Amino acid sequence: MRLLTWNINSVRLRLDLLTQLLEAQKPDVFCLQETKTPDEFFPVEALVAAGYKHHHFTGMKGYNGVAVFSKLPLSDPQIYRRCGKNDCRHISVKVATKDKTFELHNIYIPAGGYEPDLNSDKFRHKLDFVDELTRWFTQERSAKSSMVVVGDLNIAPLDNDVWDHKKMLNVVSHTPIEVEKFTKFYRSVGWVDGIRHFVPEEEKLYSWWSYRAEDWNGADKGRRLDHIWVTKDLKPALKNQQILRAVRGWQRPSDHAPVILDFK
DNA sequence: ATGGTTGGTAGCCAA
Numbered sequence: 001m002r003l004l005t006w007n008i009n010s011v012r013l014r015l016d017l018l019t020q021l022l023e024a025q026k027p028d029v030f031c032l033q034e035t036k037t038p039d040e041f042f043p044v045e046a047l048v049a050a051g052y053k054h055h056h057f058t059g060m061k062g063y064n065g066v067a068v069f070s071k072l073p074l075s076d077p078q079i080y081r082r083c084g085k086n087d088c089r090h091i092s093v094k095v096a097t098k099d100k101t102f103e104l105h106n107i108y109i110p111a112g113g114y115e116p117d118l119n120s121d122k123f124r125h126k127l128d129f130v131d132e133l134t135r136w137f138t139q140e141r142s143a144k145s146s147m148v149v150v151g152d153l154n155i156a157p158l159d160n161d162v163w164d165h166k167k168m169l170n171v172v173s174h175t176p177i178e179v180e181k182f183t184k185f186y187r188s189v190g191w192v193d194g195i196r197h198f199v200p201e202e203e204k205l206y207s208w209w210s211y212r213a214e215d216w217n218g219a220d221k222g223r224r225l226d227h228i229w230v231t232k233d234l235k236p237a238l239k240n241q242q243i244l245r246a247v248r249g250w251q252r253p254s255d256h257a258p259v260i261l262d263f264k
Numbered sequence: 265a266t267g268g269t270t271g272g273t274a275g276c277c278a279a
Contacts, residue, residue, distance in 0.1 A: 010271060036271070061272085062271085113279090213268080214268080255279085
């Protein structure tokens with residue numbers, strides 16, 4: 001089974017890139033973040049025509065929005081409103097594979113603004129969002145098995161998840177307090193990092209490159225903001241990972257690369 | 265220390 005996640009940064013603007021990506025990679029299930037559209041304008045038909053007849057999504061005007069599309073049957077969709085807001089940032093479904101069913105969580109953690117300051121509303125929202133996820137998974141999901149978390153978690157936790165650890169210590173996405181809270185979330189139900197499972201921590205690994213770089217590929221000042229985690233029972237099923245860096249170089253790209261995890 | 269880009273929307277916000 002192939003699972004793909006991508007912060008698409010507007011599903012309507014990049015529908016053609018998405019269908020090309022699906023054609024090339026043929027995931028069984030894919031998750032999108034930052035769809036940036038109310039549900040009534042979501043381009044469902046093109047994706048159903050591409051073979052993904054099972055789908056659930058929640059969006060809003062202008063920003064946020066998460067979606068799950070699948071060739072495999074989906075059930076029990078849940079939409080979570082977090083931190084007392086109406087943001088569309090967390091959706092879950094159950095995915096039925098031939099052998100077993102697993103619970104898939106598609107999450108878009110707030111970016112957190114520019115100032116890594118606890119008095120900043122945006123930074124506070126980001127930290128509170130991670131705390132709420134930690135609390136929720138600990139209290140509501142600690143006894144569950146066979147779960148997968150995917151999404152734009154907007155935090156690069158390891159030194160080699162950013163281009164320069166020291167220079168990034170005061171940059172939102174890699175500050176010690178974010179990494180601390182991220183790590184608590186990671187430990188909440190004993191997740192396994194499905195990407196780092198295949199790539200040693202000593203190796204640089206990124207999934208996002210800023211639009212502002214003059215030469216994103218040459219400068220390569222990336223961050224690993226997009227993640228796929230699995231519960232321990234699924235660890236033996238992990239087969240292969242890919243971060244599709246080339247997609248970042250397509251015409252009118254998202255600033256995030258798609259991330260793939262293959263399961264046996 | 266600063267500004268650099270993009271998308272959605274509407275005269276700027278979020279990333």
